[in-house]
Amino acid sequence: MSKVVLITGASSGIGKAIAHYLADKEYTVYGTSRNPKTALDGKVRMISLDVTDQVSITNAVHTILKEQNQIDYVINNAGMGITGPLEETPDHExxxxxxxxxxxxxxxxxxxxxxxxxxxxxxxxxxxSIAGYMGLPYRGIYSATKGALGITTEAYRMELKEFNVKMTTVAPGDFATNIAAGRYHAPILDDSPYKENYGNTLRLMDEHVEAGMDTKVMATVIHRIMRSKNPKVHYRVGFFMQKFSIALKRILPDTWYEKLLLNHYKL
Structure with a gap:
């Protein structure tokens, strides 16, 4: 029988690339988004799922189980970006x-x-995200959300071991997607003490995304992990320096690593 895959946030970017790649590999793929435009997107069955709505999640899982009676893989890809000075980012955002x-x-x-x-x-x-391994200037909240999910995954893996349920993380670096368009940007305020540095950093971040890797690279890595009998705790996908930055953080004194980031962002 074909293995059944649930992918959240599959209407664009990395999620969409993964969904279509796996469908071409003969998996039964259910992609989700808050407002799917069509019930079927090629070989991918698109259904409604809002990860912030418990009823929506329950209904989506029920739909899949009713149609397939199994769920073999879940790819938690839905997410949103956020940028801004920590002091000026609204609490509700x-x-x-x-x-x-x-x-x-x-x-x-x-x-x-x-x-x-x-x-x-x-x-x-x-x-x-590779951003989840470090606190990045003007992306501190995003880094915190991804870092928290990575740490929680480490704990979950041990709790699920006796049930033969595997869990892992995949941390992408910069990929050529429309994430910048959907990201919440705290406004650059004329009277803000962070105006110049935040504005420059924001432009630099957008340039990195535009020059990012092809989303198909993530799809191929995800597929390779799915076929692994014993997946690692964490995987990283990105340009060499992005992955190397994680290794540097482990071995360098904190203040040295901080200086590298300050130089990178020209702060």
Whole structure:
């Protein structure tokens, strides 16, 4: 039987690339978004799912189980970006991105685990970010949401071991997607003490996304992980220096690493 895959945030970018890649590999793929335009997107079955709405999550999982009677893989990809000086970022926007990037992923996990435990099999892949390994200037909240999901995954893996349910993270670096368009940007205020540095950093971030890797690279890595009997705790996908930056953080004194980031962002 074809393995059944649930992918959140599959209407664009990395999620869409993964969905179509896996459908071409003969998986039964359910892609989700808050407002899917069509029920079928090629070979991908698109259904409605809002990760911040418990009822929406429950209904989506119920739909899949009613049609397939199994869920073999879940790829928690839905997320949103956020930028801004920490001092000036509105509290409600901070909570909104945590609800999407962190709590939303946890709710999807809880919705599928009873089925996976019953099956005595399943794999959950949480898409985090290389930004989640470090506190980045003017992206501190985004880094925090992805870092939290990575740490939670480490704990979940050990709790799920006895049920033969696998869990891992995949941390992408910069990819050529429309994430910048959907990101919440705290406004650059004329009277802000952060005006110049924030504006320059924001432009630099957008340039990195525009020059990012092809989303198909993420799709191929995800597929390779799915085929692994014993997935690693964490995977990173990006340009060499992006992945190397994580290794540097482990070995350099904190203040040295901080200086590297300050130089990189010209701060």
């Amino acid at each position: 901070v909570r909104r991105v945590f609800e999407t990037n962190y709590f939303g992923a946890l709710e999807v996990i809880k919705a599928v685990l009873p089925t996976m435990r019953k099956q005595r099999s399943g794999m959950i892949i949480n898409v985090t």
